[in-house]
Amino acid sequence: xxAALPLVIPTILIGASFGVSASTVGWGVLxxxxxxxxxxxxxxxxxxxxxxxxGGSVVAAIVAATLVASxxxxxxxxxxxxxxxxxxxxxxxxxxxxxxxxxxxxxxxxRYGPRRLIGSTAPQYAGWMLGTVGGVLLGDAIAxxxxxxxxxxxxxxxxxLVVGELNDRAARVTAAAGGLIALALIPLTxxxxxxxxxxxxxxxxxxxxxx
Amino acid sequence: MTDVWIAIxxxxxxxxxxxxxxxxxxxxxxxxxxxxxxxxxxxxxLLSALVVVQTFASGRELVLDARAAGVAAALxxxxxxxxxxxxxxxAALTAAALRAVT
Numbered sequence: 001x002x003a004a005l006p007l008v009i010p011t012i013l014i015g016a017s018f019g020v021s022a023s024t025v026g027w028g029v030l031x032x033x034x035x036x037x038x039x040x041x042x043x044x045x046x047x048x049x050x051x052x053x054x055g056g057s058v059v060a061a062i063v064a065a066t067l068v069a070s071x072x073x074x075x076x077x078x079x080x081x082x083x084x085x086x087x088x089x090x091x092x093x094x095x096x097x098x099x100x101x102x103x104x105x106x107x108x109x110x111r112y113g114p115r116r117l118i119g120s121t122a123p124q125y126a127g128w129m130l131g132t133v134g135g136v137l138l139g140d141a142i143a144x145x146x147x148x149x150x151x152x153x154x155x156x157x158x159x160x161l162v163v164g165e166l167n168d169r170a171a172r173v174t175a176a177a178g179g180l181i182a183l184a185l186i187p188l189t190x191x192x193x194x195x196x197x198x199x200x201x202x203x204x205x206x207x208x209x210x211x
Numbered sequence: 212m213t214d215v216w217i218a219i220x221x222x223x224x225x226x227x228x229x230x231x232x233x234x235x236x237x238x239x240x241x242x243x244x245x246x247x248x249x250x251x252x253x254x255x256x257l258l259s260a261l262v263v264v265q266t267f268a269s270g271r272e273l274v275l276d277a278r279a280a281g282v283a284a285a286l287x288x289x290x291x292x293x294x295x296x297x298x299x300x301x302a303a304l305t306a307a308a309l310r311a312v313t
Binding site: 006007010026027028031034035038039040041044048052057058061062065066069070071072073074075076077078079080081083084085087090091093094095097099102103109110146147148149150151152153154155156157158159160161162163165166170171172174175176177178179181182183186187188189190191194195198199200201202203205206209 | 212214215216217218219221222223225226227229230231232233234235236237238239240241242247248249250251252253254255256257258259260261262263264265266267268270271272273277278280281282285286289295296298299301302303304305306307308310311
């Protein structure tokens, strides 16, 4: 849980910026709060907001949000084998998975602990809700998060997490390949696709590990 | 406004399902060694891609803005073995300072 704490303040602030943006485009108070509570995916929520807020159709919004959430399929594959109990329990505990869980939920090589997952995600959930509620209530009284460089916090946090993964040559090659695939695909594909395609970087990692 | 509620309803189901697939399909199983070797590498690929996307992407455009400067400064802090909190502060302050002067 402690490892996740540095991210609570940025989570609150980004949640607030979601709340402010949602109320600015006329979502009212209830919808943004309900969305944060039950969808609980910043990337999917901002994707929905930007499509609907920009006058796009509800189908386009759902497709865009589904694409950016698709990376949880891959994260679920990494974490899935560590889950225990019945199907219902596994599917519910799987909801505690967020991006940072890939590193923070680990208890050993390729092993994840459900309690660690839930413990590291709980503060994020609380922060996300607090931020959203604050954002819709305070509205424009909250300053622009970008002015404080808050949009640099998440990539910097993931940087810390990825550096912690680079224990051997295979992991370093994988990270380089994944990053390059994502970079190449950003201008070519809709948001969400670059991250899910970056999973193919593991093949490059395996190749060097075998040679 | 109906559209917003439809999107919320559908995405709740979609996101629940996406997150449940891995744990439900693979939970409690011992995967073949070959598959496990690939899965061990998944976090490196995904986290690295998230760094790249959140630093350089603005929708479908590649941009070089204050975020990149913040992440570059964070990389220096990581190399100097700073704590997570310090790394995050360095990233935010660098990006904020750059925005303040430009």
